[in-house]
Amino acid sequence: MPDFTFKKAERLKSLKIIGGLFKDGQSFGVYPLRLFWSAQPMPEGGLPVQFTVSVAKKNFKSAVARNRIKRKVREAWRLNKHRLYRKLEDNPQQYVCMVLYVAKEDLPSSQIEKAMQTMIHLFFKKNIAPANNQIIDEPPLS
């Protein structure tokens, strides 16, 4: 049974780090989402990923609409993050990730979740897989 929780410790909180992500982080987009991430040394007792969502005020003026979209994206992460966690078990680094919602309209959850799955897969392929393949044998994906 995968862990579907999303506790405080998994959330990215520091304003400094979030600001740094825009400046120095890497990114790619899977419509309607765009991922910003960077790696940092694993702190004592830390989790493999710290995650947060952002919706631009420019695109959604109503606070209620922004809240709704953030909840949908957070749910998509919560239900799919185990796919990434499973592959990061022995990773010595911690990743800080922020997902920006770039669409200008409120899309249904199914589409957001699909994009999230694609994005997690891409993130793994682009970033982690090449480094890890040299050290350990990756078991075939189930």
Added chain:
RNA sequence: ACUGCGAACUACUCCAUCGCCAGCUGAACUUGUCCUUUUGGGCUCGUGAGGUUGGAGGAAAGUCCGGACAACGUAGAGCGCCGCACCACCUAACGGGUGGGACUCCUGUAAAACGGAGGCCAGAGAGUGUCACAGAAAAUUACCGUCCUGAGCAAUCGGGAUAAGGGUGAAAACGUGCGGUAAGAGCGCACGGCGCUGCUUGGCAACAAGUAGGGCGGAUAAACCUUGCGGGUUGAAAUGUCAUGUACACCGGUGCUGUCCCGAGUCAUCGGGGCAAAAGGGCUGCUCGCCCGAGCCGGGGGGUAGGCAGCUAGAGGCCGUCCGUGAGGCCGGCCCCAGAUAAAUGAUGGAGCCCGCUUCGGCGGAGUACAGAAUCCGGCUUAUUGGUUUGCAGUGCUU
């Protein structure tokens, strides 16, 4: 029953699965410590499975007023600046509310009364300024006119008086009538109007009614201004507190000694080497001693990341008696009702409810409108869908 105008309440509901935040409880693990030492037990710092309770709004919004609270400031007085402005009351306070009064508009009427609506309702009779166009003149004015008078044969021209009539204008210096006069004029009188001062009556008062006196002074204070009253400044990103790591102001100590091995020895010690965190320099010919000193050890302040307090039991909510026209108040009973910190309060599926279409089988839409707590209250303003209850008015039906 329908329509219109208000008022109050409400803010989709249920089920399943997976979650989030906070409080309480708490298996288990863990830090320190004590007792007992047999197996353990007590206190304590953390982590925390599970259980249980609660978890957005009427406007949470705009941030427009008023407070609480906090920090800083503060002898007293004056000037300035800002705000407020019919009266009384309510309130912690207010620019809010309640009740009352004048005014304006609507309705209504012969005229009123009754009824409805509205608001920057102190002062223009303290001073200064301004008043488009038209008009002679917009505040001490005279174009036409009227009257008197001088010149001239006359047309006409000049001097003076006047403000009734004409004309202009949103507004022209109280209205009508009579007297009066050269013609006129509140110049005088009668009636009426207005506002000022005093008095009487009613009212806490604003004010109303009446009466006497002396008046007739255009608008504008959202122009300056005058009068009265009120006002320290900054806001929870306030403020207080704990404080890891790195670097650092400052203070104290230390800045050498211990130990091992080898050699010498008069058995006091001396020399060399290794190890342990650890240079030396100045005063001097040398030793002792004193001073400075990188480093090391300890103290320590400010304070970054971050944590905690402020932070939710309150001018609190609900119910009831009584007082008050009312806003509201006294008393009694019951209840505890979000507290996040990049920011929880949800996501998905199904059913109902709702809306649209309908061949009455269904099909489609919908986080139903406006909208997301951020120190907390009291208001105001603005946005807004549907439903429930209810008051008043009108129409219709039944009895």
